[in-house]
Amino acid sequence: MAAISNPVPGGSRNSAGLVPPEPVEPVTSGQAPGGAGAAEPGPRGSGLGLLSRFRPGRGVVMAIPYGWLLLFFLIPFLIVLKISLSEAQLAIPPFTPLTETLAEEGRTVITLFWDNYRRLTGDDLYIIAYLNSLWIAFVSTIFCLLIGYPVAYAIAKADPRWRAPLLMLIILPFWTSFLIRVYAWIGILSDTGLLNNFLMMLGIIDSPLRILYTPTATYIGITYSYLPFMILPLYATLEKMDNTLLEAAADLGCPPWKAFLTITLPLSIPGMLAGSLLVFIPATGEFVIPELLGGPDTLMIGRVLWSEFFNNRDWPVASAVAIALLLFLVVPIMLFQNVQGRQQEAGRG
Amino acid sequence: MAMPPPTAAASPSRTAAKTTLEPWRDPQAKPYVRVEKVTKKFGDFTAVDDVSLSIYRGEFFSLLGGSGSGKTTLLRMLAGFEQPTEGRIFIDGVDMSGVPPYERPVNMMFQSYALFPHMTVEGNIAFGLHQDKVPKAEIQDRVREVLELVQLAQFGKRKPHQLSGGQRQRVALARALVKRPKILLLDEPLGALDKKLREQTQFELVNIQEKVGITFVIVTHDQEEAMTMSSRIAVMNRGYIAQVGTPTEIYEYPNNRFVAEFIGSVNTFSGRVIESAQDHSLVRSEEAGCDLYISHPSHIATGTPCWVAVRPEKVTISKDQPMGGEPGRNQTQGVVKEIAYLGDVSIYDVELDSGKRVRVTAPNVTRRTEMPITWEDRVHLSWRPFAGSVLTE
Ligand SMILES: Nc1ncnc2c1ncn2[C@@H]1O[C@H](COP(=O)(O)OP(=O)(O)OP(=O)(O)O)[C@@H](O)[C@H]1O
Ligand SMILES: [Mg+2]
Numbered sequence: 245m246a247a248i249s250n251p252v253p254g255g256s257r258n259s260a261g262l263v264p265p266e267p268v269e270p271v272t273s274g275q276a277p278g279g280a281g282a283a284e285p286g287p288r289g290s291g292l293g294l295l296s297r298f299r300p301g302r303g304v305v306m307a308i309p310y311g312w313l314l315l316f317f318l319i320p321f322l323i324v325l326k327i328s329l330s331e332a333q334l335a336i337p338p339f340t341p342l343t344e345t346l347a348e349e350g351r352t353v354i355t356l357f358w359d360n361y362r363r364l365t366g367d368d369l370y371i372i373a374y375l376n377s378l379w380i381a382f383v384s385t386i387f388c389l390l391i392g393y394p395v396a397y398a399i400a401k402a403d404p405r406w407r408a409p410l411l412m413l414i415i416l417p418f419w420t421s422f423l424i425r426v427y428a429w430i431g432i433l434s435d436t437g438l439l440n441n442f443l444m445m446l447g448i449i450d451s452p453l454r455i456l457y458t459p460t461a462t463y464i465g466i467t468y469s470y471l472p473f474m475i476l477p478l479y480a481t482l483e484k485m486d487n488t489l490l491e492a493a494a495d496l497g498c499p500p501w502k503a504f505l506t507i508t509l510p511l512s513i514p515g516m517l518a519g520s521l522l523v524f525i526p527a528t529g530e531f532v533i534p535e536l537l538g539g540p541d542t543l544m545i546g547r548v549l550w551s552e553f554f555n556n557r558d559w560p561v562a563s564a565v566a567i568a569l570l571l572f573l574v575v576p577i578m579l580f581q582n583v584q585g586r587q588q589e590a591g592r593g
Numbered sequence: 594m595a596m597p598p599p600t601a602a603a604s605p606s607r608t609a610a611k612t613t614l615e616p617w618r619d620p621q622a623k624p625y626v627r628v629e630k631v632t633k634k635f636g637d638f639t640a641v642d643d644v645s646l647s648i649y650r651g652e653f654f655s656l657l658g659g660s661g662s663g664k665t666t667l668l669r670m671l672a673g674f675e676q677p678t679e680g681r682i683f684i685d686g687v688d689m690s691g692v693p694p695y696e697r698p699v700n701m702m703f704q705s706y707a708l709f710p711h712m713t714v715e716g717n718i719a720f721g722l723h724q725d726k727v728p729k730a731e732i733q734d735r736v737r738e739v740l741e742l743v744q745l746a747q748f749g750k751r752k753p754h755q756l757s758g759g760q761r762q763r764v765a766l767a768r769a770l771v772k773r774p775k776i777l778l779l780d781e782p783l784g785a786l787d788k789k790l791r792e793q794t795q796f797e798l799v800n801i802q803e804k805v806g807i808t809f810v811i812v813t814h815d816q817e818e819a820m821t822m823s824s825r826i827a828v829m830n831r832g833y834i835a836q837v838g839t840p841t842e843i844y845e846y847p848n849n850r851f852v853a854e855f856i857g858s859v860n861t862f863s864g865r866v867i868e869s870a871q872d873h874s875l876v877r878s879e880e881a882g883c884d885l886y887i888s889h890p891s892h893i894a895t896g897t898p899c900w901v902a903v904r905p906e907k908v909t910i911s912k913d914q915p916m917g918g919e920p921g922r923n924q925t926q927g928v929v930k931e932i933a934y935l936g937d938v939s940i941y942d943v944e945l946d947s948g949k950r951v952r953v954t955a956p957n958v959t960r961r962t963e964m965p966i967t968w969e970d971r972v973h974l975s976w977r978p979f980a981g982s983v984l985t986e
Contacts, residue, residue, distance in 0.1 A: 492709070
């Protein structure tokens with residue numbers, strides 16, 4: 245950058261794009277040639293004025309997250325979007341470029357290929373896969389909520405000395421690979437697995453239950469894998485809840501179980517929503533769990549996406565599937581969260 | 594915001610309650626709340642130490658004490674949030690041991706207000722009535738009534754976060770009042786308010802208490818607040834009760850050093866009891882430079898070391914030998930070291946011959962006295978026999 249070579253003391257701050265890199269001469273010497281010297285006070289003065297309002301330190305701090313999002317979210321998203329609008333071809337890369345420079349006319353032509361999206365609506369495989377994913381994610385989220393709420397509540401109510409170790413136990417599974425943990429479920433759920441052996445040993449069942457390679461195994465896998473994402477935000481909400489509210493309720497004649505329903509539960513809705521979103525969104529696009537635990541008929545959009553990419557090598561359709569998932573899922577959720585966030589802000593006061 | 598004056602028929606006025614109805618003087622009267630030798634320990638730490646109290650119906654009873662003196666803990670035991678380690682609490686004759694908070698006939702107004710953030714003002718106030726299964730129509734009436742009482746009629750539909758601090762405080766009060774409890778417990782209800790609003794609200798609280806006739810037990814660490822509002826005050830120190838009495842008793846006749854020094858400013862002279870009679874006590878004090886004659890009994894044996902408290906405004910300061918009185922009794926001399934002019938009064942800091950500093954407050958009656966007292970003047974200090982009070986440690 246030109247800023248580094250700028251010899252003006254302190255000049256490196258405002259030359260970060262505000263002052264054109266040309267006036268590299270040492271202007272402090274006072275013998276700047278007429279033209280540059282005359283132009284000097286103007287831009288410099290206004291530049292400083294701008295800077296004092298701009299505060300570069302703050303700008304940098306704000307730029308980091310935006311830069312991160314730009315680099316790792318927006319750019320990949322645009323790349324995928326671009327691929328989804330091109331046509332598949334047998335080449336490397338396996339899709340046509342969007343832009344084409346027509347040599348004879350010297351113009352650049354952009355061809356947007358919407359067929360991929362039309363295929364998504366045309367073939368009910370995709371629609372069924374979408375709906376199935378949403379359903380599986382929804383059911384798993386409910387299970388996570390039903391299991392996660394009591395767990396989070398118990399930890400939040402536990403003796404403060406026990407809270408950290410208990411939370412540690414919730415986070416502990418993250419220390420092993422996700423893939424290994426899902427594989428472990430094969431060992432548990434298979435016909436000759438731990439669960440069936442155990443149940444048969446107790447004499448509860450005679451023949452092994454067929455769980456592995458069914459949707460049930462998928463539900464179990466997703467619920468198990470995403471449970472911590474439900475527990476942690478719920479715990480955070482429950483733990484910081486003002487205990488005097490419950491005392492006030494008791495004081496007004498409300499027995500504990502009723503205080504839970506009328507005070508604790510409504511006030512933990514933000515935690516439930518946060519946890520549910522953290523489970524629901526990734527669960528919808530889940531690939532590994534249905535692939536490893538679900539049967540061939542456990543149709544989820546993540547698997548469709550995989551097979552489009554790797555089996556059919558149809559990158560454009562796969563990209564279209566991904567974009568559609570994003571639009572159908574993330575956009576409404578973002579809007580919803582936005583509204584929710586504003587309500588919460590008002591609620592805190 | 595002025596409360597409409599309570600009608601004489603509806604409730605006895607405060608003065609009447611104070612002068613003619615002083616149930617604590619009547620050995621026959623049945624206390625409404627009885628705290629019997631209650632001790633509360635947190636681990637090894639004793640937060641409330643062997644406290645016994647009787648509070649009577651319709652009282653405005655204050656628990657006054659410094660930070661950490663156990664006031665909140667005592668109040669929470671009355672509400673049922675803490676169980677006494679030892680001792681028992683009776684409310685209206687019923688032993689409260691093991692009775693959970695939601696079954697006690699008391700309501701508490703929390704220091705932090707503890708309003709339910711997800712409910713409207715009306716929802717908050719109606720909450721307690723819903724618990725009692727009060728019919729819908731009656732709930733509506735009572736909520737409206739109490740909202741009018743605390744002058745928040747037009748705020749019923751708001752959420753707590755849309756109210757000012759003072760308004761929230763009144764919602765908290767309304768929520769506790771609407772249940773018509775036998776006893777209302779208030780934990781530093783005015784702590785969050787500025788001085789002006791505080792004073793205003795003190796009067797409101799007293800007015801409301803007179804109107805509804807509920808027994809109030811209020812925690813405060815502001816002695817002025819306790820003095821203006823209470824029928825009686827219990828002064829707490831490190832978990833025990835240092836003294837219980839009417840504001841006047843506490844101020845005029847503190848019976849130990851802690852109370853004397855906690856309430857207002859005071860001069861204390863160390864000495865020794867040389868006469869202890871039914872109608873007076875006499876204390877010899879090197880520090881005061883004279884004998885101290887107190888016109889009420891001290892119940893302290895002759896020869897015992899003690900202190901005598903004299904309030905600054907009870908001391909007369911003059912350049913001349915004071916007329917009357919017995920020389921060498923309640924009369925001493927010193928040199929003026931500091932003078933602070935406060936408009937209505939002046940405060941003099943006088944150094945006695947013993948080196949003891951004595952504070953004197955004197956009203957500025959005339960604008961310019963003939964010979965005003967100034968720095969380094971030698972002055973006479975004197976006070977009447979009823980001005981002093983004998984203290985134990
Ligand atoms: N739950 C508890 N566990 C341990 N110690 C406690 C607990 N509650 C109160 N204490 C201690 O008991 C003592 C009395 O506390 P309390 O809250 O009754 O004081 P207070 O008189 O209300 O003081 P303040 O005017 O500051 O509110 C304090 O030293 C406090 O640290
Ligand atoms: Mg307190």
